[in-house]
Amino acid sequence: MLIIVVRTLILYILVVIIMRIMGKRQIGQLQPFELVIAIMISELAAVPMQDKRIPLINGIIPILTLLFAQITFSFIGLKSTRARAIICGRPSILIQNGKINEAELRKEMYSVNDLLEQLRIKNIYNIADVEFALLETNGQLSVIPKSQKRPVSPEDLNIPTKYEGLSLDIIVDGEISHENLKLANLDVNWLNDTLSKFGINNPKDVLLASLDSEGKLYYQLKERRNN
Known part of the structure; x- marks a missing residue:
């Protein structure tokens, strides 16, 4: 029994390392050859786990x-x-200039119902609103709506906008991220002073604290548990 456990752990660690090396794509984003390799790796790892007679x-x-x-x-x-x-193949244009490309549908063995279903997933319920739809090499559908059907952006209305960068997680589950503090050119003293202004004396009481690109701190305290 112990041998099986050790063999399983070794293979598990090996497969995890290999999948990390292969990249961080989700299953739906894998190219066909990557998906085949992932399936084969899982099958090859399962056999030695189940049969300890196999080296x-x-x-x-x-x-x-x-x-x-x-x-x-x-x-x-x-x-x-x-x-x-x-x-990997090439993307297939299923809708071009607002018209369904029947030849590409047949080539990809894609039915009209499949196309409509994928459009609904993209929150498009009227095919007449679509200018282009491309079936990507990983099987996902990319949709370009007609210009008059796209959401209005601030640029369309000539409204200036402020820069919005990524927020930095400063505290996660009570643990201070010194790396993110350094990225924000701040230190623990600044953090403690800022928290004290909100009546927080211990960072370990904070469930999450994040800093936006304008320097505003968002925080949420942990729920108090009655012992």
């Missing part, structure tokens, strides 16, 4: 081979657009 190395070597293949294909795709088109 562990017999599972590790094929997994590392697939990782090498994935990195190689990705590198080739980065260096050559023609190779990437062969490996």
Whole structure:
């Protein structure tokens, strides 16, 4: 039993490391060859876990081979657009200039109902509002509405806007992020002084505190638990 547990942990750690090396894409964002490799890696890892008669190395070597293949294909795709088109394919234009492209639908084995369903997922309920719809190589649908159907932006109304950068998480579950404080050119003394203005004497009482690009601090205290 102990051997199975150890083998499982080794393979689990190996697969997690490999998936991190492959990148942070979600399953729905994987290219076809990446999805195939991910499925094969999971299958190869499962066999040595279930059968301890199979040497562990017999599972590790094929997994590392697939990782090498994935990195190689990705590198080739980065260096050559023609190779990437062969490996990953090209986007298909399902709607062009407001008109459904029936030939592309047949080629991709995509029904009109599938197209309408994906448009609804994109919060578009009238196909007449669509100028272009592209089926990306990872299977997701990108939609470009007609210009008169797009949401109004401040630029359309000539309204000036302020710059909005990413907020920095200063405290998460009572733990101070010294790295983010440094990025904001602040220190712990500033944080303690700011918290004291809100009647907070201990950062550990804070569930979350974040700093926006204008220097405003948002915070929420932890719920008090009765012992």
